[in-house]
Structures are given as C-alpha cells and as structure tokens.
Amino acid sequence: MDFDFIKQYTPLYVEAALLTLNITVKGVLLSILLGLICSLVRYFKIPVLNRITVIYIELSRNTPLLIQLFFLYFGLPKLGIMLSSEACAIIGLVFLGGSYMAEAFRSGLDSISDIQKESGLSIGLTNLQVFRYIILPQAISVSIPAFSANVIFLFKETSVFSAVALADLMFVAKDLIGLYYKTDEALLMLVTAYCIILLPISAVFRIIERKLRYAGFGN
Amino acid sequence: MESTEKILEIKHLKKEFDNTPVLNDISLDIHKGEVVVVLGPSGCGKSTLLRCINGLEGIQEGEILLNGDLISNQKKSMHLVRQHIGMVFQSYDLFPHMTVLDNILLGPKKAQKRKKEEAAAEAEELLKRIGLYEKKKAYPRQLSGGQKQRVAIVRALCMHPKVMLFDEVTAALDPEMVREVLDVMLELAREGSTMVIVTHEMQFARAIADRIIFLDEGNIVEESGPEEFFTNPKTERAKQFLNIFDFDSVHHGSNK
Numbered sequence A: 001m002d003f004d005f006i007k008q009y010t011p012l013y014v015e016a017a018l019l020t021l022n023i024t025v026k027g028v029l030l031s032i033l034l035g036l037i038c039s040l041v042r043y044f045k046i047p048v049l050n051r052i053t054v055i056y057i058e059l060s061r062n063t064p065l066l067i068q069l070f071f072l073y074f075g076l077p078k079l080g081i082m083l084s085s086e087a088c089a090i091i092g093l094v095f096l097g098g099s100y101m102a103e104a105f106r107s108g109l110d111s112i113s114d115i116q117k118e119s120g121l122s123i124g125l126t127n128l129q130v131f132r133y134i135i136l137p138q139a140i141s142v143s144i145p146a147f148s149a150n151v152i153f154l155f156k157e158t159s160v161f162s163a164v165a166l167a168d169l170m171f172v173a174k175d176l177i178g179l180y181y182k183t184d185e186a187l188l189m190l191v192t193a194y195c196i197i198l199l200p201i202s203a204v205f206r207i208i209e210r211k212l213r214y215a216g217f218g219n
Numbered sequence B: 001m002e003s004t005e006k007i008l009e010i011k012h013l014k015k016e017f018d019n020t021p022v023l024n025d026i027s028l029d030i031h032k033g034e035v036v037v038v039l040g041p042s043g044c045g046k047s048t049l050l051r052c053i054n055g056l057e058g059i060q061e062g063e064i065l066l067n068g069d070l071i072s073n074q075k076k077s078m079h080l081v082r083q084h085i086g087m088v089f090q091s092y093d094l095f096p097h098m099t100v101l102d103n104i105l106l107g108p109k110k111a112q113k114r115k116k117e118e119a120a121a122e123a124e125e126l127l128k129r130i131g132l133y134e135k136k137k138a139y140p141r142q143l144s145g146g147q148k149q150r151v152a153i154v155r156a157l158c159m160h161p162k163v164m165l166f167d168e169v170t171a172a173l174d175p176e177m178v179r180e181v182l183d184v185m186l187e188l189a190r191e192g193s194t195m196v197i198v199t200h201e202m203q204f205a206r207a208i209a210d211r212i213i214f215l216d217e218g219n220i221v222e223e224s225g226p227e228e229f230f231t232n233p234k235t236e237r238a239k240q241f242l243n244i245f246d247f248d249s250v251h252h253g254s255n256k
C-alpha cells in the first residue's frame, strides 16, 4: 500500500466527493419534489396527468440510469439540445429518482385508511386540506424507510456519472488507475469516500425516522 | 325540547350502489333539539343514511336540506356544509399523528379559520367537561377506546354543528367503556343538541330518543316515540327485531 500516493491524491477525492455530493443533494431534492407531484397527481386521479405519470414511472423504473444519461448526453445533442455534463447528471438523477420517490410516497399514501380521509372531510376540511394535514404527514412517516433507502440508492447511482465525463468519485478513481496502475489504493480511497459520506446519511435518516414515527406509532 | 324549526329535511331520498337500491324513498324531518335514533338490522342502510346526510355519499333521487338550504349532491360547497354537521364514526378515527388538542383544533383553525387562542380555550373547556383535560397533550395511541371516542365527540362539537351524527360509536368498545361514551351523549341531549344516532344499545336508545326510526331493507318501516316503539311496536318486522335482541340477552345470561 502506497501511503504517499494516498496522501497526495486525497484532495482530488475530496473535490470529487464534494461535486458528487452537490449533484446528489440537488438531484435528491428535485426527485422528492417530482415524486411528491406525481403522487399527488395519482392520489387525486387527475385525468390525463395520471396517465402520463404512470407511463413516466414505468419508463423511469425500467431503464438503467446509464442509458438515461447516454440519451441526455449523446442523444439530445443530435436533436440540437446541448447539456453540460452536470446538467445531464442532475436531470438523469431526477428522472430516475422522481419515480422511486413517487412509489415510496404512494406506498405511504395507500397505507392510510379511508376513514382518516372521511373524518377529515367531516370536520369541514377541503380535499386538499385533508391531504395536506392528515394524509401526507402520516404517509411520510410510513414511507420514511423506503424514502431513505432511495436517497442512498440515488447517491450510489451517481457512480455512473463518470460515463458522461463528470469528474465524480468514480471518475477520479478510474483516472488514477489508468494513469498510475495504483488499483488497490485508488479503489480503497473510493470505497472509503463512499462510506464516509453514506454512513452518516444513513445514521441521520435513522434518527429522523425514529422522531417522525414516534408521534404516530410509539417507539 | 322539541321546537318546530326544521334543521334537517330529507325528501324522497333514494340511494343506490351499482344499481342496487340501498335506501328507497326515505323522507324524514329532524327538528331543532330533537334526538332521533335510527334502529334496524345489519345492512339495512343506517350508516348509508348518515353518510348521505353529510355528503360522503351522493344520492340518486330526492333532496336533503339543512336549515332550508339544499345540501345534497353539492360537490363544490360540501366542505362548507360539513362544518355544520358533526359526525362520529364507529372506528376510532382520531388523527394518530396529532395530540388530542391538535385533533380538536384542526377543524376550527383550518376549516373555520378561527383564532387559535379562542378555539383552544373552548377545546380545553370541552375537554374538562369530559374529564380529559390532562390528556390534551397525549397522542391517540395513549388513550383507551372510550377516551378516543369522547375526544372524537368533542372534536365534532368544537365546530358548533347544527346537527350531530353518531354511527354506532360504542360498537367497537370494550363493554366497560361503553357507559362513559353514552353518558357524554346523554349530556348533549340534555343540553338540547340536535342528534341523529345509530346504535345497537337498546336501553340507551330508549333513554335518549325523542323519536325512533326503524329501518328495514332501505325503508322506514316504523316511526314512533321510544316508549311506544319498545313496548308496543306496530309492525311485525319491528317486533321480530326487538325479539331477536331479547333472545340475545337471555341467551348470554343463562347459557354460559
């Protein structure tokens, strides 16, 4: 193990990690937004949009992120649309993540009984208020585990970004291996970087989960 | 307690589920301060009747008026109408993610846009009256079934409804908790609340009702005062229905 090598290239990893993190955070937040919109459309069965949402979810869940990225990065320019690799990465992540988040929310929404909705209606709330104050908060606490699994899943999916020439963690590792043949060191640093980022995220989610679920379900 | 002011008028109501009639030509007036108890065998349409009144179900024919205003099949404004109709269900229907106080305040705050302090003061007053003031910060899962139902009643009450609908609110309770819930309802009746009650508690029905409506297969078969209904029912169907209940109580008493 070449520790000097590790020391020398750590800053490169840090930079790549920050880039990866930056894109993941943006991608995840937008995915949550998209997922929420999709689940609203499906919950209220809004005509036409409901159809489109179902098709989107199927399409997104049944194609690999890599293919989606290739389409954005190499396919779209043929149609005259040029996107930076960062934009591709975020759009790709949101396209993928939106459907996973939508499904996570939906499993939560489906778990709330009709009686809850009806008791909300019977105190004079509108459909939207029932959703906002009664259904959604309960649905979120039910779907938190699926939801946090998705965040971690999306973060790991970023490893394919290197395919669209984004200098993320995977890209740096492959680069170093290609240049110096320090395979062990480069991979060790890659794994370490992912762990350093993911373990705290996992832990934070576990805490959030416990807090959120406390109100409705006890410990 | 009866007056002539009509709170609720149901005229020739017809309700079908997938072309199967469930309520046929129901006509019924409910006056201010009146307590009407709806009795009838399982599946006769009692719950459906209540659900039609507060618009959880649309109706196929006829109309329902609240204080003279048409309220049936008014999709757009139904949420405004429901502010005047309190409903308590059989299953414990409190919102599990909110404290007792927040459960009660949701309607006044969000539907009626009342000031939080004013509504909270009233809610606390009501909680004191049902002996659950100390539980105001508790979550529903920390309450017994009877306590939950009492809170559900207060939640409806805090909206100042013109009429309260109760659908077998004690049916899912352990026997020792039935009493505390019925007592709250008796208290409301004494204060002159207008109520429509579906129940299987015959003694209670007899004690609280100003009028008994007996439903069978979606028709009002008999309509009379409680004493008359229980001691001298007019129809064969009602006699049968009451006999079944007598038999039940004897059976449980002696055979076990």
Ligand SMILES: Nc1ncnc2c1ncn2[C@@H]1O[C@H](COP(=O)(O)OP(=O)(O)OP(=O)(O)O)[C@@H](O)[C@H]1O
Pocket: B017, B018, B022, B040, B041, B042, B043, B044, B045, B046, B047, B048, B049
């Ligand atoms: N959503 C629905 N779709 C189809 N049929 C329904 C629906 N709700 C009720 N019904 C039918 O309508 C009839 C009346 O039901 P309802 O629940 O009003 O009876 P009930 O008098 O309240 O009975 P119980 O004493 O058992 O509560 C029943 O035959 C029931 O199967």
Ligand SMILES: [Mg+2]
Pocket: B046, B047, B048, B167, B168
């Ligand atoms: Mg019923």
